[in-house]
Amino acid sequence: MTSCRTRGLILQVYDHGESDKIVTFFSPDIGKASAIAKGAKRSKKRFVNKLEIFSLLGIIYRPARRDSLLFLDEAELENGFIPLRHAYDRYVAAIYAGELTLRFTREMDPHPELFPLLLWAMHSLTEGREPLETAALFHLRILRAAGYEPALDRCGICNGGIQAGGEYALHPGSGSLVCGRCRQKQALSFLSLSVQTIKFLGHAQQTELPNLGRLRLPRKNALEALAVLHRYTQHLLQHDIHSWHQIIKPAAALQPAGR
Ligand SMILES: [Zn+2]
CATH class of the missing domain: 2.40.50.140 (Nucleic acid-binding proteins)
Incomplete structure (x- = not known):
């Protein structure tokens, strides 16, 4: 051989x-x-x-x-990538990227877009980039590599554009946004996405990989994005992403009570 x-x-x-x-x-x-x-x-x-x-x-x-x-x-x-093994939050974010990669791919099925993305995540976490932000960006981009990029530029039901101050959610079945009005009409209950998070994710979808490191996402928006992307992924794979619960837990514990 x-x-x-x-x-x-x-x-x-x-x-x-x-x-x-x-x-x-x-x-x-x-x-x-x-x-x-x-x-x-x-x-x-x-x-x-x-x-x-x-x-x-x-x-x-x-x-x-x-x-x-x-x-x-x-x-x-x-x-x-030794520093990943010495800080819990970086370690679980790297595990999260790894678990998503394992779940979204099949053995011996090349994904040329995914390898540089995975290395980007490992380098970012090693260099000390905020783990929740890296996890959210990685999750968004692996969805594209796998052919499930969410449509974030308009409401998938009424086709209305994103309005400042509007209310939106991601429909896990279609991967498209639903505006507050359509959501109310159809009595749909999904996790909400703020306009700020939608704009950031939309921008991150358009950004070339080498420039992804320049984007900054506040912690509360990263948590919101991760919650919605996790729900969407559970629906796509019909399987949980176990490490999601680890990356969310310590971060959520840092949030002030009542949020
Ligand atoms: Zn709508």
């Missing part, structure tokens, strides 16, 4: 049997993939400090014959 070379960011690692490890990584050319590293628990030299969550690796692997598990032959550490 010929060896292949790729790069990959590790999103999951677990022990397998006495001496092996299985890693799931995301790669620019093969997408999500799982590989077995034979003897990784014993051979300290070959894989030491490399097969860790959020490690960005140069990878040499052999394709699997039948099942989807690749053979990981060699790994070269490109970036360990």
Whole structure:
């Protein structure tokens, strides 16, 4: 079997049997993939400090014959993103980006847009960017990469544009906005989105990835965006994003009582 070379960011690692490890990584050319590293628990030299969550690796692997598990032959550490493991809020935001990536992709199905986005999130969090803001931006952009970008420029029912002072919500079934009037008429109960948050998200959808780091989202708007994007994603995937509850909890505890 010929060896292949790729790069990959590790999103999951677990022990397998006495001496092996299985890693799931995301790669620019093969997408999500799982590989077995034979003897990784014993051979300290070959894989030491490399097969860790959020490690960005140069990878040499052999394709699997039948099942989807690749053979990981060699790994070269490109970036360990170490600061992510030393601050809880950065760590859970990185886990959140990883969980969304795992949920929105299939094994061996390349998503060229997604790899740079994932690296953007890891670099932003490592460099100390606000974790809730990074999580909200990542969530918004992975929806686009997966083909589910929400439509945020008008009400999806009456087609009315976004008015200052208006009330809006995101319809989880259609991924479009619903204005207050349409919502009342149809007695729909969705999570609200303020005009300020809608404008920010709309702007973030249009911004090129290298410039995404210049956008600033206040904490309360980031929480509002994350609540709505989470609800929409639960509907799309028919599955929860478990780490969402961790990123929301400590942040919500910081909010003054009564909000
Ligand atoms: Zn409307």
